[in-house]
Amino acid sequence: MKIAMIGASGFIGTRILELLCKESAKYDCKNIDLAPSLSFNNITTIGDVRNQHQMDSELHGFDLVVLLAAQHRDDVTPTQLYYDTNIGGMEVTLNAMEKNGIKRIIFFSSVAIYGLNKDCPNENSPADPFNHYGKSKWQAEQLLAKWHKSHPDWNINIIRPTVVFGEYNRGNVYNLLKQISSGRFLMIGKGNNKKSMAYVGNIAAFVKYIIENITTGYNVFNYVDKPDINMNQLVSIISQTLDKHIPAIHAPYRLAMLMGYCIDAFAKLTNRKTTISSARIKKFCATTEFNSDKAHSSGFNAPYNLNEGLMRTIKHEFKTQSSN
Template identity: 60%
Template structure:
């Protein structure tokens, strides 16, 4: 089977390529706008916004895994979210159709549900609060319409919550780094649940979809259970690192005011800062999602969430 990963030079894509290449039955190609540091020999420079080039690169492919996305909180201009996440989806589908490729796995996001929702499952109505979530939902709508016109296609959509793991430099890494170095301040009470996904389980689930879900239109939330609260995350981090973690609690309203202050500073300096009102809001929000459908699909995650957390902390902070 020849599989092309679009956007495979980043964190998830690199781990996925490494996982898939262990199978002698899978031939992997990576298309990305930047080269891969670990797999340059199977990487072609491309861009989902360039349909002509994309069409030429998908010849002879059996299945496409679409990872490419604009996802940071501070992307500018905001039109990039829609150019890459929505138009990029349209370009990919049309390029696939040109070569009669009928299988696609798309990594969407639980961001389509919005913030502070009551444990939404896959049937929950979309209510995204930011441009990233809105553009991911619009990309899903394109897939819905496409499948109505192409019912013989196999379309699998994964909506993962925040992904963490060794080598990641996203929000979870920043949070764990602050906790591990004693520079952490708790905004709010810390009782808000935080659904998370370990990278080793995410790539294993994608492989499961490739091998086991070959028909129909399927949508899955991906969450590793149990959900931690922010207080739980601080506790487990301290226990794994064998550190006493002092926690200073900042009232939510003061945290948001501080976030707005950093928004103004970022605007004045034209610099991207690690703190913003959006990130404070996301930090304090309940981000808990139902993953019953994934857990009853026949897939067994190879790692517990505690093991995933330990592996990341040992790799990043116990060298």
């Protein structure tokens, strides 16, 4: 099977390629990305998902597309880039697939389409995105749904992962784990807000499962590794894994949000990006639980449970630092 990965030079895409390329007799993979791949540059072509002519050429001869390319940071400017890439890139990809006779796509969307503080939404829950990332992902999904109505013979699979963590990740979860493991951590609020999380090793395995087993129809899957844990439990897991006491200091939510707004104003005045913002504080304190029964009842068996994924990540990233 010839698989075109679009935007797979990053954290999640690299793990998917690691899994698929182990079976080179079964899968022939290619990566198309704006950035080179540290691990798979030999199968990577520098390309832009927004370029129709280029995508028409790059997708020639493939059987399936895995679309990961996206603008996803909280602070992308101008905000139109979210829509140009996340929606425009989808439209370009679908047109290129049609021109090349490709009828299977796996699209990485996000649970961000549901919005904040929802009551454990499942795939049928209404969309209510609160930021440009979530809005653009939802509009990309709507484009796929409309496309499927006129292309009912296509196999379209949408994965809405929750926050993803794992070895070599340098995103928001890594920054949070690093801050907690340092012992210089301030818990905002009571710490009882639960967080749905997903280990990257399980996400990669789920993609492989879909490729091999879910080959017809239009399907949408939330992906979460259960059971959910709250922030206090996360601190406890890190403390136990590193065998290190981590002080539990709590700050009132309202005071933290006021500080966040001040940092936002500073960032706007100085045109600088900051690691703390009101949006990130709001996300940190939100309860973000999502229902993932559909994925886990599909026949897929996750190779790791959530605690195993967290411990593998913490040991890999911070155990050496902690022992020095």
